Structure formats: C-alpha cells, structure tokens
Amino acid sequence: MSSVIAAQPIQLSERDLEVLRVAVYLADQNPHRDRSLGITSMTESLLGEMAKRNDLLMTQITSRSSHHQRESRFRTIRLPFRTDHSLGRLIADSVHPWIARPDVDVWYYPKGYVPRFAVARLPSVGTMHDTIVQHYADHYPETRTAGAFRYWINVTKRSLTRLDCVLTISNHAANQLRDFCDRHRLPQPKIEVTYEGSVWETLRLKDFQKEDFVVHLASTSPHKKTNRLLEMWRTLQQRSGSLPPLKLVGELDVAGRSILAELQHVELLPRQTLPQLQSWVGRARVLLMPSEIEGFGLPAVEAYYVGTSVCYVRGTSVDEILPSVGRFGAFDLADVDSLDQALKNALDVDQATIVSIRDELFSRYSLSRVSQRIVQSLRDHVV
Numbered sequence: 001m002s003s004v005i006a007a008q009p010i011q012l013s014e015r016d017l018e019v020l021r022v023a024v025y026l027a028d029q030n031p032h033r034d035r036s037l038g039i040t041s042m043t044e045s046l047l048g049e050m051a052k053r054n055d056l057l058m059t060q061i062t063s064r065s066s067h068h069q070r071e072s073r074f075r076t077i078r079l080p081f082r083t084d085h086s087l088g089r090l091i092a093d094s095v096h097p098w099i100a101r102p103d104v105d106v107w108y109y110p111k112g113y114v115p116r117f118a119v120a121r122l123p124s125v126g127t128m129h130d131t132i133v134q135h136y137a138d139h140y141p142e143t144r145t146a147g148a149f150r151y152w153i154n155v156t157k158r159s160l161t162r163l164d165c166v167l168t169i170s171n172h173a174a175n176q177l178r179d180f181c182d183r184h185r186l187p188q189p190k191i192e193v194t195y196e197g198s199v200w201e202t203l204r205l206k207d208f209q210k211e212d213f214v215v216h217l218a219s220t221s222p223h224k225k226t227n228r229l230l231e232m233w234r235t236l237q238q239r240s241g242s243l244p245p246l247k248l249v250g251e252l253d254v255a256g257r258s259i260l261a262e263l264q265h266v267e268l269l270p271r272q273t274l275p276q277l278q279s280w281v282g283r284a285r286v287l288l289m290p291s292e293i294e295g296f297g298l299p300a301v302e303a304y305y306v307g308t309s310v311c312y313v314r315g316t317s318v319d320e321i322l323p324s325v326g327r328f329g330a331f332d333l334a335d336v337d338s339l340d341q342a343l344k345n346a347l348d349v350d351q352a353t354i355v356s357i358r359d360e361l362f363s364r365y366s367l368s369r370v371s372q373r374i375v376q377s378l379r380d381h382v383v
Contacts, residue, residue, distance in 0.1 A: 045197060307355075314330035328346065
C-alpha cells in the first residue's frame, strides 16, 4: 500500500499574518515565443499557490501579449503594448515601474530581471534560476549573436547587483550565480535557496498503469543533449536488442532526425498538452534526462510524482534535489556503459522505493512550502 507524507505544517507569526502588498512583474514572460516554457510554468503554479493566501495582496504587471494569472485575487496593471517583440520588451523591461506605479510594499521578479533605467524605490526580490546564458556564450556561441549574448549577460549582471535579495532554486544554481559574480568581478549578492515546486504534485496519488517503454522530453536546445542521448541509444542497440521502446516527446533538429532514422523502436511524438504529457510520463517505466546543466531539474521531481524513475546526468543539480536513494539513475554523458547501467538500475527499482522518493520530494518541494519560503523572503526585505 502506498504511503502518504503531507508537507510539514507552516507556523506563521503575527507579523506573517499582516497583509503584504506585492507587485509581480510578468510582462517579460511571453510563453508563445520564449525559448523556454519552464519559467512560466513555474511562475503560474507558484503564483497560483500564493493566490490562496489571505496575507497577500498581489498586483501583476502584464502586457497585451504576456502571461497573466487568472486568479481573481490578482489586481492587474496591463502595459498598453505588446512585449513579444524586441522594442516592446526593451521598453517594458527598462521603465515598467514608472509606467505601472503600483501601490505596493515590495516588487517580486519571477524571472529575475530588474528594470534597466527605473530604479525601484521599493525593495525588490527576484528568482534567478541559473546562468544558462553564460553557459551558452561559452559553449554554443553560434546560437545567438555576440550582441545578444552581451545584452543578456549585462542584464544578469545588473540584476545580481540591484536585487535586495536573489532567490534561486537549488544550491547548485546558487553556486552558478556565485561563480558568475566572481568571473565578472561583481560583489557577492545575498542569495537564498527556495527550491521549486510543480502542479504535478496533485497527481502523486494517481495510479498510472505502467507500459513497456521509456520516455525522453526531446529538445533542439543543445544543453538538453537529445542528440547525444540518441547517439548513445544507437550504440546500445548495436550491442544488444534488449532495450525497451523509446518515446520522444517534443522536437528534433536535422541531426537528431538523421540519427532517429537509424534506430529501431524509437518514436517521435509531437508536443503534447499538459494532461497528455503527464500521461506519457506516468505510463513510462523511466524518464531519461540527459541535460548537461540544470538549475533545478523539475522534470525529475515531476516524474516521481507520477511514479516513474529517472536517469539523469551525474553532477547536475538533480544529484542535489533527489534523496540519496534516488541516485541509482545517474550516468555520464561521455560513458555509454554508465547509461546502460543507470537504465538497468532504473528499470529494476521497486515500487516501494519510488513511493519513498516521491514522498520525500513532496515533503521538500511542495508548492505550499516553496511559496512560503518566497513570501518569507519578501517580508524580510520590507522596511
């Protein structure tokens, strides 16, 4: 029988029950064109949890094109232009405090980027998820222009020096930010780790019927290493015919499609709706995560919430967020044998172990607990 562990109750002081007025900047999140949907997904679930609280009055600063929360507790100030193009985004990111002028106690930036010119007179706290832009500038300079890299690195530098407190999603990510500051000779900011939660937590008691396949969330982003996984899979197929079928959910580039044509029992599926994706991951026996860098590694947590074990790259943040009993799936991108062993480990793990990992993850990273950490930081920085 599956055990259930609830998140630990949160004790609130009298000060914590005072209503805190928070401005949340969302005009910089345009999921229909952004390179990554992960931050908006995190923002939506986190702010949805915060909307349940009676001690917050939240004002979202949006644009005509950006993401916005639909909960009735949010007051909305919408900038009168779109921010899904360069000019609109530049104007909004630079001067939104002057345009919006919300009556609040503190600003919160879920994406971590503060205004360029309008220095807020109020405290500001932001979540900075990683230093992926520096990683790409170093390892994949062909993916953007030199000017674009310079712009976003400068935005990161500005935010690290202007935020009253930098929140981030793992100790691994915090170390990335500290290394970035050392590299660019910036003073070390105050950094607090809040971790990250997911709406998939509501599925953790659902019984998914397992089928004989493993799944990978395919991506054309180089750091996700989809093509490297396919190369390793090809090598393992050439050695043995005992691999389970592999479902790829997402997209492949030209090189990836070329490798796919050489593989057997590997199927590419288009992007799925959230319920469809949850079903695929829940029915899979293993989720394969070959990403070389992560800020947190949310898909690993989500996989365990639906009862699926995970293979991931050793040394990434997934090592940190999983309990020690869940590290049987670690492998090295340069070593096909290590993937082979990690896959065998993940396929052989028993249900009781998966349930214990799931429960431990929920006790650490429930949305209620993560949101409380963020709210506490916001309160701590209000004068």
